[in-house]
Amino acid sequence: MCLAIPAKVIKIEGERAEVEIGGIRKEASLALVADQGVGVGDYVLIHTGYAITKIDEEEAESILETWRQVMAAEKGESL
Amino acid sequence: MLSQFRDRELVGRVASEIAKASKGKRLKIMHVCGTHEWTITHFGIRDMLPENVQIVAGPGCPVCVTPGNEIDAVSELAMMKGMAVTTFGDVFRVPGNRMSLSEAKASGGDVRVIYSVADAIKMAKEEEGKEIVHFSIGFETTAPTTAVEILRGAPENFSIFSTHKLIPPAMDFLLRAGVNLDGFICPGHVSTIIGVKPYRGMAAKYRKPMVIAGFEPLDLVLGIRNIVRQVVAGTYSVDNEYKRAVRDGGNEIALQTLDKAFEVRDAYWRGIGKIPASGMLLRRKYRDFDAALKFGIEVGKEDRMPAGCSCGEVLKGMMAPEECPLFGRSCTPEHPIGPCMVSIEGTCAIVYKFRRTKR
Numbered sequence: 001m002c003l004a005i006p007a008k009v010i011k012i013e014g015e016r017a018e019v020e021i022g023g024i025r026k027e028a029s030l031a032l033v034a035d036q037g038v039g040v041g042d043y044v045l046i047h048t049g050y051a052i053t054k055i056d057e058e059e060a061e062s063i064l065e066t067w068r069q070v071m072a073a074e075k076g077e078s079l
Numbered sequence: 080m081l082s083q084f085r086d087r088e089l090v091g092r093v094a095s096e097i098a099k100a101s102k103g104k105r106l107k108i109m110h111v112c113g114t115h116e117w118t119i120t121h122f123g124i125r126d127m128l129p130e131n132v133q134i135v136a137g138p139g140c141p142v143c144v145t146p147g148n149e150i151d152a153v154s155e156l157a158m159m160k161g162m163a164v165t166t167f168g169d170v171f172r173v174p175g176n177r178m179s180l181s182e183a184k185a186s187g188g189d190v191r192v193i194y195s196v197a198d199a200i201k202m203a204k205e206e207e208g209k210e211i212v213h214f215s216i217g218f219e220t221t222a223p224t225t226a227v228e229i230l231r232g233a234p235e236n237f238s239i240f241s242t243h244k245l246i247p248p249a250m251d252f253l254l255r256a257g258v259n260l261d262g263f264i265c266p267g268h269v270s271t272i273i274g275v276k277p278y279r280g281m282a283a284k285y286r287k288p289m290v291i292a293g294f295e296p297l298d299l300v301l302g303i304r305n306i307v308r309q310v311v312a313g314t315y316s317v318d319n320e321y322k323r324a325v326r327d328g329g330n331e332i333a334l335q336t337l338d339k340a341f342e343v344r345d346a347y348w349r350g351i352g353k354i355p356a357s358g359m360l361l362r363r364k365y366r367d368f369d370a371a372l373k374f375g376i377e378v379g380k381e382d383r384m385p386a387g388c389s390c391g392e393v394l395k396g397m398m399a400p401e402e403c404p405l406f407g408r409s410c411t412p413e414h415p416i417g418p419c420m421v422s423i424e425g426t427c428a429i430v431y432k433f434r435r436t437k438r
Binding site for chain 2: 003004029031032033034035045047048049050052053055056057059060
């Protein structure tokens with residue numbers, strides 16, 4: 001019910017977007033994210049046919065980068 | 080990128096940090112989201128954590144907390160001439176007090192499983208002679224989708240039976256009732272809509288740390304680590320560890336849409352009881368779309384759990400599914416007795432599924 005799936009925006013026509021989820025194309029509404037500057041190529045979370053938020057890839061990358069650094073530092077120490 | 084959020088080494092490293100940080104303490108952390116339960120169970124996160132850190136599932140499955148008498152009411156509606164009830168797939172088989180929507184369909188009722196409320200609107204436009212009633216279920220994630228269609232101006236033969244609910248009042252209810260918890264993992268998708276603020280007052284009032292977490296194993300263990308560290312340090316802030324999807328202020332359009340369409344009311348949560356200010360009723364201006372008023376639906380006062388069913392205890396995090404005498408014996412996903420065994424987001428259904436795969 002609260003499941004939301006990340007999807008890539010392929011095409012935008014007004015409020016409607018064509019998105020790709022795991023290789024399958026679907027239609028989705030952008031009505032709830034109209035102020036988030038969603039563009040073609042962006043990732044959004046889709047819930048029951050509506051995009052509910054744009055996914056910030058930089059944020060996703062930064063959390064991973066922090067952990068890569070932590071692990072690299074720990075490995076370096078143990079050598 | 081996704082694979083890195085599932086990196087076993089990374090996740091394992093965080094889990095061992097949790098073990099170190101929590102030494103000598105017993106902690107109980109609750110999440111309130113079916114998808115969190117799925118990740119935790121699917122990736123075996125409970126097995127990776129030390130024994131003294133317990134993760135329990137709260138009332139995070141909207142289908143599981145929908146009162147049986149409401150299911151009865153819409154089922155009866157579906158059997159009336161000229162009516163069709165639309166709903167999402169996971170509520171279709173949930174037993175009401177007297178019947179389920181699938182039983183209503185088997186008895187000749189017009190029940191249609193849809194993917195999106197937009198499908199119901201489309202049906203209403205195409206079938207002018209038919210009344211389409213959408214059984215609108217779901218938390219803050221789903222309710223804006225209903226609201227956006229109501230505000231847009233839905234067809235006259237469309238209406239909703241709203242059983243939409245709000246999550247923070249339920250968290251508050253459990254804390255006030257004294258359910259023994261050390262912190263909350265706040266629901267990720269609900270938080271994309273409501274943001275961080277609604278949790279802050281609660282965290283301060285009850286002195287419980289809260290973390291908004293995403294749905295990958297790394298997201299969850301980082302969230303748990305945050306709560307453990309806060310408990311040890313004696314702090315209780317609300318931290319957002321799901322910044323890639325959750326903004327501080329949430330989704331402003333969705334919040335405005337919700338506020339325009341709905342007013343807050345008390346609501347019954349199956350197995351838990353009445354939770355003040357936890358439900359959503361269409362505002363006066365949109366009452367023409369309120370199926371309960373339009374068709375004079377009376378929802379019976381009494382809500383019953385099936386005999387012997389422990390879903391109420393499971394939903395409050397006071398009992399693990401395996402501790403219920405019905406679990407896996409008379410109650411299975413093929414023959415569910417309680418609501419938590421029906422929905423794909425129900426705690427019992429998830430635990431049952433992965434218990435079987437493990438063996």
